[in-house]
Amino acid sequence: MNFNINEAIEVLERTPTTLDYFLYGISNGWLARNEGEGTWNAKEVIEHLIEGEKTNWIPRLEFILQEGESKPFPPFDRFSHLSDSEKKSIEEKLHEFKTIRTKNIEKLKTLIEPELHLELTGLHPEFGVVKVRELISTWVAHDLTHIAQIVRVMAKRYREDVGPWVEYLGILKK
Amino acid sequence: MNFNINEAIEVLERTPTTLDYFLYGISNGWLARNEGEGTWNAKEVIEHLIEGEKTNWIPRLEFILQEGESKPFPPFDRFSHLSDSEKKSIEEKLHEFKTIRTKNIEKLKTLIEPELHLELTGLHPEFGVVKVRELISTWVAHDLTHIAQIVRVMAKRYREDVGPWVEYLGILKK
Numbered sequence: 001m002n003f004n005i006n007e008a009i010e011v012l013e014r015t016p017t018t019l020d021y022f023l024y025g026i027s028n029g030w031l032a033r034n035e036g037e038g039t040w041n042a043k044e045v046i047e048h049l050i051e052g053e054k055t056n057w058i059p060r061l062e063f064i065l066q067e068g069e070s071k072p073f074p075p076f077d078r079f080s081h082l083s084d085s086e087k088k089s090i091e092e093k094l095h096e097f098k099t100i101r102t103k104n105i106e107k108l109k110t111l112i113e114p115e116l117h118l119e120l121t122g123l124h125p126e127f128g129v130v131k132v133r134e135l136i137s138t139w140v141a142h143d144l145t146h147i148a149q150i151v152r153v154m155a156k157r158y159r160e161d162v163g164p165w166v167e168y169l170g171i172l173k174k
Numbered sequence: 175m176n177f178n179i180n181e182a183i184e185v186l187e188r189t190p191t192t193l194d195y196f197l198y199g200i201s202n203g204w205l206a207r208n209e210g211e212g213t214w215n216a217k218e219v220i221e222h223l224i225e226g227e228k229t230n231w232i233p234r235l236e237f238i239l240q241e242g243e244s245k246p247f248p249p250f251d252r253f254s255h256l257s258d259s260e261k262k263s264i265e266e267k268l269h270e271f272k273t274i275r276t277k278n279i280e281k282l283k284t285l286i287e288p289e290l291h292l293e294l295t296g297l298h299p300e301f302g303v304v305k306v307r308e309l310i311s312t313w314v315a316h317d318l319t320h321i322a323q324i325v326r327v328m329a330k331r332y333r334e335d336v337g338p339w340v341e342y343l344g345i346l347k348k
Binding site: 145 | 175177188192195200203204305311312315316318319334337339
């Protein structure tokens, strides 16, 4: 096991700032791309991350602490952010993400006493028994997945433009 | 063609700052990981990016402008940074990367008059004829590739820790 709550928090607190530095003020040409039908552009990824802060990580953590394995987590819709046809800019979305993430990290620190709570278990509707430390690890890996996704989508914009160098750039073939 | 030199520069100037925000002060547990023998950890990736600034992008651009297709680019060793057994910290490396990248963006802006130079051609030792705009596009896509690599390597650290959620996290299976 590599999990350590302080190291997990190091990533959780860096994600919004990193994305802010990367995307703030960048041209729409980079932001508007997705990977084809049914895939997300950078703004939709940020909206998905915000949705996770609202309905997934902390709510499920609280649910485990209250209910244990007595009932499964209430289901949530991983695509619900797509039905919001919000007109906010990506800069506003990045700010919203940073604000809610900061609050949630504070909540995490208040809720979880590492010595006592990391091995507690809850009931995932699909996977069955899951642990608090698995949920927090997943929160971290989920951040990293979506940073990688944003970067990959942007790289693919230059798939044709790199000419023969496409050979050396594995990311463009995914 | 999606290439536009101003948009390319938007990415080139964001890469060092983004990596700095992401990695500065993070625990060694995150930095020391690689993907197995012959693969790179985060610091080695930054060293590779610095090496590219010194021996690849701008030198090749200058070579095309001077030589055209008259002789092929001098070869360089993509792995040369690994033989430097430098003792600098990742923070020093990030700073070095930011400094040399800033200078190279200035050089790029001085060297290239978009109306005149983007379609100029040089001779790649392996690929044959390549264009200035393909070289600059590759510089951008190469940045994005290595950001994605750093993030992927970090995510894999939690491969076992996420428990059954591995199912939803494609990045952990790469």
